[in-house]
Amino acid sequence: MRLVIDGVTRLVRRYRLDGNPLRRRTDRWESAGLAVAMLLILLALWPATAAARQAYEGAQAAGADRRQVRATLLADTPVTALSFGEVGGGGMVAAGWTAPSGRRHTGKVSVLSPAKAGSQLTIWIDGAGRPAPPPPSEAELRITAAATALMILGVAACLVLCTFAIFRHALDRVRLREWAVAWSLADDHWRHRPS
Template identity: 35%
Template sequence: MRAIRGIWHWRGNPLRRRTDRWEAWLALGAALLIAVGAPAAGWFAGRAAHGALLTTVRLQRHERRPVWATVTRPASGTRVVPDPDTSVPHPGHPRVLARWAGPDGGPRSGEVATPRPVRAGERFRLWTDAHGRPAPPPMDEGTAGTHAGLAGAGAAVAFGGLVEGARRLAVRQLMVRRFRRWDAAWERAGQDWGRADAGS
């Protein structure tokens, strides 16, 4: 709206310069692009991310399975275990040495994190991958939807920032051109500016 008012204001003004008109049209074009393009970019990016994440959810559900693991003994200390879905460190779960059965029925063992404090001989649920190695639980559809929404919002903001950045660069070029014309006008005025016999 501000850009439209600017164009209308300069429409019949005798002091209007060509760069003023271009600047107003640039503002209007950028506003329209942001109003229409940013939501569209966010929607397309969010939809693409959601589809990719749902494929990941289905793949993880197919490859990962919960098994019963038996604690052999506690491991030394408690560690910080990063969440693979968010890549944000959080206070670690107790870690123990445990044994469990692999997909082929063979024994597996190793140091794993437990969802709660456990003692030697206790059993707990452990997620494993297709090879029987410990793995995080599969991503759920709610988490996939949240990540897709964040991706869409990020794409919309990035599109708006890109358009606004391009507009500012164009306005900067217009200002440079305007200052050059002013300098040229002052050069033409020369040393006669303000003299009584200069015909000014």
């Protein structure tokens, strides 16, 4: 924990805007650029929150029309022949069910365990009466919203920090040119120094 605090303290000292006469103009530009970058990352919280809410409500609305109904199997579950005998198991089996609207439907449903024709099971259907996965739970909705927010914040932070890195690289090139000019002046001064 102490290492983190020391690192943050060094960063604040390095980038704070102050009246230090030893700071170069490019150092002040870099500090201002970092402040703008942090502000942009903080501003990305708003679209991330809006997108998370939209993802939550969209996933919730997608599962809102799902209903549970009782389906009757029209065939036995398939039997798999193995070298040591036959094994009954689940799979896709023809079934019939009645939607809440009263309309009769048939189709293939997923059965997890062996079952005979005429057996009943509970399935989820969508608004059109077709088999559908169950609606997302509250935990799944929250995970979807959080993942959406984190993805948008991550992309925004990546874009901002990459832009800051390019800006800092340009400042480093300016610093190197200024350094070369300063050394050239110092070299001229020392070379032409009277004895």
